[in-house]
Amino acid sequence: MAQWLSGEVIENFAWNSELFSLRVRTEPFTFTAGQFVRLGLTIEGQRVQRAYSLVNGPADPVLDFLVNRVHDGLFSPALHQLKAGQHIEVSQPASGFFTLNEVPDGDDLWLIGTGTGIGPYFSMLTTAEPWQRFQRIHLVHAVRHAEDLAYQPLIAELLAERAGQFVYQPVVSREDHAGALRGRIPALISSGELEAAVGCPLTPRSQLMLCGNPEMIRDARELLASKGLPKNLRRTPGNVTIEHYW
Numbered sequence: 001m002a003q004w005l006s007g008e009v010i011e012n013f014a015w016n017s018e019l020f021s022l023r024v025r026t027e028p029f030t031f032t033a034g035q036f037v038r039l040g041l042t043i044e045g046q047r048v049q050r051a052y053s054l055v056n057g058p059a060d061p062v063l064d065f066l067v068n069r070v071h072d073g074l075f076s077p078a079l080h081q082l083k084a085g086q087h088i089e090v091s092q093p094a095s096g097f098f099t100l101n102e103v104p105d106g107d108d109l110w111l112i113g114t115g116t117g118i119g120p121y122f123s124m125l126t127t128a129e130p131w132q133r134f135q136r137i138h139l140v141h142a143v144r145h146a147e148d149l150a151y152q153p154l155i156a157e158l159l160a161e162r163a164g165q166f167v168y169q170p171v172v173s174r175e176d177h178a179g180a181l182r183g184r185i186p187a188l189i190s191s192g193e194l195e196a197a198v199g200c201p202l203t204p205r206s207q208l209m210l211c212g213n214p215e216m217i218r219d220a221r222e223l224l225a226s227k228g229l230p231k232n233l234r235r236t237p238g239n240v241t242i243e244h245y246w
Helices: 075-081 115-125 129-133 152-161 185-191 193-198 214-226
Strands: 003-014 019-025 036-043 046-053 062-068 087-092 108-114 136-143 166-172 206-212 240-244
Touching (some): 019 087, 046 062, 046 075, 046 115, 062 075, 062 115, 115 129, 136 193, 152 166, 185 193, 185 214
Parallel strands (some): 136 166, 206 240
Antiparallel strands (some): 003 019, 003 087, 036 087
16 A cells, blocks of 8 residues: 655756656655656646656655646646755555566667657666676667756766767657657668667667657667567566656
């Protein structure tokens, strides 16, 4: 049964008018990078809660959640309005199996996310595990517009600190943007453009994590399976580990 911690909003940082990072401080708790918690608010007299991945690393005392405001939604507009000093509830314990300890060993790790599905990867990248287990790590972030490419300062730090091991590849579907591919992830895998852009081929020693849009996950998973890279299951280890974001 879930328990709840009282959290204080430290910052509500706007990446653009719709995408924001909500940063919250609670009493310390343990979790595994890639897991999620539920945030709870009382809205119009009713308790409402939604699941959000932890973007911060397990050692970071401030919780970080990447949120996109859905205008006709109930919860995300309320989160969008929160200000520093206000309170929100955070569920315990953290949940989920979209974690690196569920991923088999390999040579290269592909962290592929759409929209806010990039969030759990940043948590993983703060830990030592991916850097110790994989020779190359490719972070692929697909968005509609370039303004949705969040956490660029953190990405720049990783590129500087992990040169030669870490590659970042943005994908923007609705406009041209310097350094970005244009299109959908499945199409870019099918054409070979994604492999060419990061300078690394997909092989049986590749491990891929897919997080975000269910259509992207479905199409990419089918395509990867046709290339001999099956879904990863505990009873049958494979190459593709997935997390649906809605």
